[in-house]
Amino acid sequence: MSTILDKIIAAKQERIANAKRTANMAELESRAHENAKRPGRLAEALGKPGPSVIAEFKRASPSKGVINSGLDPVKTAKAYEAGGAAAVSVLTEEEFFAGSLADMESVVRSVAIPVLRKDFTIDEFQIVESAAAGSAAILLIVAALDVTQLRDLRAAAESFGLDAIVEVHDREEMEIAIDSGASIIGVNNRNLKTFQVSLDVSRSLIELRSGGVLMIAESGISNPEEIAELHGLGFDAFLIGETLMRCGDPADELKRLLKATETAGA
Numbered sequence: 001m002s003t004i005l006d007k008i009i010a011a012k013q014e015r016i017a018n019a020k021r022t023a024n025m026a027e028l029e030s031r032a033h034e035n036a037k038r039p040g041r042l043a044e045a046l047g048k049p050g051p052s053v054i055a056e057f058k059r060a061s062p063s064k065g066v067i068n069s070g071l072d073p074v075k076t077a078k079a080y081e082a083g084g085a086a087a088v089s090v091l092t093e094e095e096f097f098a099g100s101l102a103d104m105e106s107v108v109r110s111v112a113i114p115v116l117r118k119d120f121t122i123d124e125f126q127i128v129e130s131a132a133a134g135s136a137a138i139l140l141i142v143a144a145l146d147v148t149q150l151r152d153l154r155a156a157a158e159s160f161g162l163d164a165i166v167e168v169h170d171r172e173e174m175e176i177a178i179d180s181g182a183s184i185i186g187v188n189n190r191n192l193k194t195f196q197v198s199l200d201v202s203r204s205l206i207e208l209r210s211g212g213v214l215m216i217a218e219s220g221i222s223n224p225e226e227i228a229e230l231h232g233l234g235f236d237a238f239l240i241g242e243t244l245m246r247c248g249d250p251a252d253e254l255k256r257l258l259k260a261t262e263t264a265g266a
Helices: 004-022 025-035 041-046 073-083 101-110 124-132 147-159 171-179 200-208 224-233 242-246 250-264
Strands: 052-057 087-091 115-118 137-141 163-168 184-188 214-218 237-240
Touching: 004 124, 025 124, 041 052, 041 087, 041 163, 041 184, 041 214, 052 073, 052 242, 052 250, 073 087, 073 101, 073 250, 087 101, 101 115, 124 137, 124 147, 137 147, 147 163, 147 171, 163 171, 171 184, 171 200, 184 200, 200 224, 224 237, 224 250, 237 242, 242 250
Parallel strands: 052 087, 052 237, 087 115, 115 137, 137 163, 163 184, 184 214, 214 237
Antiparallel strands: none
């Protein structure tokens, strides 16, 4: 029986095949090399003292349906930056998350902080696309790749000056990420097969942290107490999307979370 992840990957494979047939690769690669950034830009932003937040722009998801279809990506990203976000994540998957690469490109042009392309990256073509669009980082999901793909795609990302967040969901995937040489690991508290969420995933996997690796907790984080607890356990950064997308004022909400986190962690 196919899982949600299986369906997303199948749809992504078809979209990539169609995009390759129409893309001007010479032009795309030229833009990608022109936009190549200094490696480590995202890592530097997340490695500062105290908890950092990657604020996410996400219109919808398979588990929650439409989250907020009315928000403008540029206005939202600027609000995130004003609220103290260390970076912005933009969902670009089209069919299941109602995103687009155009959303990310518009955000890249509007903010000074690093922008992560959040998608299901399974082909080097997407890395060239990401670099051409100006992203600072991509996401590599261990559950969607074999070990060779993971290493090859991470190397391809680095060749364009992109950081790679290697995302894991369990102990086996965490060990694969560490063995692959990942310098940034994201622990997703959402099971991509069932889409159920539990912060116990982060609480458990942080024990396997390798020295020098930046750790990001993703999904299900909605209050200062959770951020303070996980930061105390060793997480450097937190990817927060739904909480910010549903609130009326993302800048104020982000400021409130970060300020209250200081109190909660005292």
